[in-house]
Amino acid sequence: xxxxxxxxxxxxxxxxxxxxxxxxxxxxxxxxxxxxxxxxxxxxxxxxxxxxxxxxxxxxxxxxxxxxxxxxxxxxxxxxxxxxxxxxxxxxxxxxxxxxxxxxxxxxxxxxxxxxxxxxxxxxxxxxxxxxxxxxxxxxxxxxxxxxxxxxxxxxxxxxxxxxxxxxxxxxxxxxxxxxxxxxxxxxxxxxxxxxxxxxxxxxxxxxxxxxxxxxxxxxxxxxxxxxxxxxxxxxxxxxxxxxxxxxxxxxxxxxxxxxxxxxxxxxxxxxxxxxxxxxxxxxxxxxxxxxxxxxxxxxxxxxxxxxxxxxxxxxxxxxxxxxxxxxxxxxxxxxxxxxxxxxxxxxxxxxxx
Amino acid sequence: xxxxxxxxxxxxxxxxxxxxxxxxxxxxxxxxxxxxxxxxxxxxxxxxxxxxxxxxxxxxxxxxxxxxxxxxxxxxxxxxxxxxxxxxxxxxxxxxxxxxxxxxxxxxxxxxxxxxxxxxxxxxxxxxxxxxxxxxxxxxxxxxxxxxxxxxxxxxxxxxxxxxxxxxxxxxxxxxxxxxxxxxxxxxxxxxxxxxxxxxxxxxxxxxxxxxxxxxxxxxxxxxxxxxxxxxxxxxxxxxxxxxxxxxxxxxxxxxxxxxxxxxxxxxxxxxxxxxxxxxxxxxxxxxxxxxxxxxxxxxxxxxxxxxxxxxxxxxxxxxxxxxxxxxxxxxxxxxxxxxxxxxxxxxxxxxxxxxxxxxxxxxxxxxxxxxxxx
Ligand SMILES: Nc1ncnc2c1ncn2[C@@H]1O[C@H](COP(=O)(O)OP(=O)(O)O)[C@@H](O)[C@H]1O
Ligand SMILES: Nc1ncnc2c1ncn2[C@@H]1O[C@H](COP(=O)(O)OP(=O)(O)O)[C@@H](O)[C@H]1O
Ligand code: SF4
Ligand code: SF4
Ligand SMILES: [Mg+2]
Ligand SMILES: [Mg+2]
Numbered sequence: 001x002x003x004x005x006x007x008x009x010x011x012x013x014x015x016x017x018x019x020x021x022x023x024x025x026x027x028x029x030x031x032x033x034x035x036x037x038x039x040x041x042x043x044x045x046x047x048x049x050x051x052x053x054x055x056x057x058x059x060x061x062x063x064x065x066x067x068x069x070x071x072x073x074x075x076x077x078x079x080x081x082x083x084x085x086x087x088x089x090x091x092x093x094x095x096x097x098x099x100x101x102x103x104x105x106x107x108x109x110x111x112x113x114x115x116x117x118x119x120x121x122x123x124x125x126x127x128x129x130x131x132x133x134x135x136x137x138x139x140x141x142x143x144x145x146x147x148x149x150x151x152x153x154x155x156x157x158x159x160x161x162x163x164x165x166x167x168x169x170x171x172x173x174x175x176x177x178x179x180x181x182x183x184x185x186x187x188x189x190x191x192x193x194x195x196x197x198x199x200x201x202x203x204x205x206x207x208x209x210x211x212x213x214x215x216x217x218x219x220x221x222x223x224x225x226x227x228x229x230x231x232x233x234x235x236x237x238x239x240x241x242x243x244x245x246x247x248x249x250x251x252x253x254x255x256x257x258x259x260x261x262x263x264x265x266x267x268x269x270x271x272x273x274x275x276x277x278x279x280x281x282x283x284x285x286x287x288x289x290x291x292x293x294x295x296x297x298x299x300x301x302x303x304x305x306x307x308x309x310x311x312x313x314x315x316x317x318x319x320x321x322x323x324x325x326x327x328x329x330x331x332x333x334x335x336x337x338x339x340x341x342x343x344x345x346x347x348x349x350x351x352x353x354x
Numbered sequence: 355x356x357x358x359x360x361x362x363x364x365x366x367x368x369x370x371x372x373x374x375x376x377x378x379x380x381x382x383x384x385x386x387x388x389x390x391x392x393x394x395x396x397x398x399x400x401x402x403x404x405x406x407x408x409x410x411x412x413x414x415x416x417x418x419x420x421x422x423x424x425x426x427x428x429x430x431x432x433x434x435x436x437x438x439x440x441x442x443x444x445x446x447x448x449x450x451x452x453x454x455x456x457x458x459x460x461x462x463x464x465x466x467x468x469x470x471x472x473x474x475x476x477x478x479x480x481x482x483x484x485x486x487x488x489x490x491x492x493x494x495x496x497x498x499x500x501x502x503x504x505x506x507x508x509x510x511x512x513x514x515x516x517x518x519x520x521x522x523x524x525x526x527x528x529x530x531x532x533x534x535x536x537x538x539x540x541x542x543x544x545x546x547x548x549x550x551x552x553x554x555x556x557x558x559x560x561x562x563x564x565x566x567x568x569x570x571x572x573x574x575x576x577x578x579x580x581x582x583x584x585x586x587x588x589x590x591x592x593x594x595x596x597x598x599x600x601x602x603x604x605x606x607x608x609x610x611x612x613x614x615x616x617x618x619x620x621x622x623x624x625x626x627x628x629x630x631x632x633x634x635x636x637x638x639x640x641x642x643x644x645x646x647x648x649x650x651x652x653x654x655x656x657x658x659x660x661x662x663x664x665x666x667x668x669x670x671x672x673x674x675x676x677x678x679x680x681x682x683x684x685x686x687x688x689x690x691x692x693x694x695x696x697x698x699x700x701x702x703x704x705x706x707x708x709x710x711x712x713x714x715x716x717x718x719x720x721x722x723x724x725x726x727x728x729x
Binding site for chain 2: 215241246270
């Protein structure tokens with residue numbers, strides 16, 4: 001019998017092999033890359049997304065984490081081409097996805113890819129489910145639209161997916177309306193619909209935030225299993241660092257529309273570099289260890305019209321100095337692990353005065 | 355220790371339906387809960403949504419009348435209180451909501467909102483005296499007194515919760531019931547409010563009943579915990595005992611389900627299937643048997659009573675003694691010395707230590723005036 005210790009070691013070895021593979025993410029494996037993305041909403045002075053780069057490889061789970069308002073959903077909606085062009089002004093940004101390059105300042109992802117090769121699930125399932133239609137018809141419709149085939153094939157595929165996402169008595173569910181299901185079940189239906197067309201990239205925006213923890217654990221496991229089975233590249237957006245630790249291969253930490261830190265999950269948690277990442281981690285109450293007073297980040301995220309120039313975190317950063325009015329570049333600390341702060345690594349540049 | 359609030363076998367059933375398509379039914383929102391809250395403690399109630407936490411809180415404050423059972427506050431019956439007794443109760447027991455403004459008039463200024471309870475409970479107070487008191491309350495929760503002239507929509511979530519807390523403190527309560535008071539807040543702001551509540555509890559000698567679904571928040575804030583499932587308490591003990599040695603299979607399942615950022619390989623945890631059944635049709639016997647990995651024939655027939663063991667730890671499960679403890683296996687993070695030094699530096703900086711560059715002796719040109727004030 002393997003002891004717990006051996007298991008632990010095995011898990012560590014597995015994690016680091018995957019990490020190494022992701023570090024050497026070769027250009028061919030990159031499924032989606034978003035470059036220098038900037039977006040402002042009409043009538044506002046400052047960009048809501050201020051020069052963000054992201055990339056996801058086949059089979060990778062990238063978690064985007066940050067507090068509410070930092071631009072996670074806007075980024076996801078922009079990738080999907082779902083932002084209203086009337087109000088969102090994109091001044092810069094190139095999307096490369098699955099062999100196609102889109103200049104986001106002028107164009108958006110083609111509509112046959114949206115919901116097909118790139119699919120999205122939301123916190124609130126009713127965002128993508130129509131209350132007036134039976135769930136079987138909704139999924140089958142999406143299958144017909146993106147994969148073609150006969151109605152029977154679409155129906156079989158629908159049933160197969162409902163079964164796969166673990167919905168109890170799937171045949172009976174085909175004929176039900178969304179409101180007849182519980183929140184967790186609706187989430188499963190939405191996942192079934194998003195994955196029915198075998199997307200290459202799945203974007204999940206806070207998919208478990210509204211759910212109870214036992215249901216959250218089920219849904220996270222489902223997403224992870226399906227993603228591994230199919231090698232789907234996944235962007236999972238969350239504000240919950242526990243969820244990130246659980247499911248991510250790589251992590252992007254955002255603050256005020258800027259990416260402040262990025263790297264493999266183990267490095268982000270074992271060796272956090274950016275003051276904001278550290279502050280977030282330290283302010284989370286823990287399930288184990290000492291129950292000491294929580295360390296906090298003072299203040300709150302400024303509204304967009306009060307966003308400072310340069311490092312946007314500087315109104316709250318415990319290390320901020322005048323130089324922080326200049327924007328720090330996102331630089332590698334170790335290969336593949338980057339942070340955007342003038343003083344990284346902090347312990348080498350700063351100390352407590354004695 | 356003296357008991358400040360006591361509930362005896364509280365039951366609240368809601369009648370539902372009876373419309374064209376549905377049979378009339380009863381939702382057993384709270385189904386026999388007994389509690390003794392001690393002076394000065396923080397008592398937490400945890401459970402999944404719909405298990406009856408908010409209903410229980412409303413019964414304790416008598417915002418709802420129970421179907422059966424009794425509540426007494428400070429030895430006085432709450433359930434039948436009226437007139438002066440009810441007014442005293444309203445002064446001594448205050449509520450903090452998840453969104454304090456959902457139930458308040460958005461056209462009233464913060465000063466009016468915080469001062470309103472004073473108008474009711476301290477009518478002898480003059481206008482300027484009340485204004486002074488409101489200013490003091492705002493200061494107490496870390497807000498600027500000038501905010502009294504502003505309106506709720508001008509504030510962030512964290513500030514709103516501080517205003518809600520100031521309003522709750524206005525009458526000088528002895529017991530505060532917080533129904534998910536930090537659930538809607540982002541973690542950095544949540545930490546501020548958690549610290550504030552801890553400070554106030556200590557400084558004012560308050561008793562706090564904390565309702566939450568976040569187990570880590572509960573571990574952090576409470577002295578004792580009751581775990582609810584389908585209207586009943588299934589486990590109740592000290593916070594340390596609950597987290598170190600949970601006995602009820604449901605508590606274990608809840609703890610196992612929480613994603614833990616300190617765990618390096620969290621992917622392989624135990625997990626329970628299914629969802630909480632509807633409180634309109636709770637399963638017979640142990641209501642958890644439909645999801646319990648340890649359920650046996652007896653569980654489907656006989657309701658397990660909440661019984662305290664010799665150590666005071668109470669569990670409502672026929673088989674908790676036989677069920678082997680399976681502590682959550684976690685592979686802890688291993689951090690380098692450099693990472694420890696960095697985290698320590700961060701902590702010192704947030705505690706107000708002066709931070710200087712390593713290479714020079716000069717002070718950094720830190721400009722405190724560019725800081726936004728608290729929350
Ligand atoms: N349609 C819109 N018009 C104007 N501002 C918007 C719109 N959608 C989002 N925003 C603003 O953009 C910022 C980022 O929002 P969002 O991406 O939803 O944040 P997150 O998902 O990280 O919580 C917020 O300040 C939000 O108020
Ligand atoms: N006024 C009401 N009428 C009918 N059912 C109610 C009412 N209030 C709550 N319930 C039901 O009682 C159960 C417990 O609700 P609640 O106390 O709000 O749970 P929690 O706060 O733990 O989420 C739920 O099934 C809820 O739908
Ligand atoms: S650049 Fe300055 S303000 Fe920004 S995180 Fe680093 S020290 Fe803080
Ligand atoms: S009484 Fe039976 S079903 Fe209920 S928790 Fe105990 S073992 Fe599980
Ligand atoms: Mg969002
Ligand atoms: Mg509630």
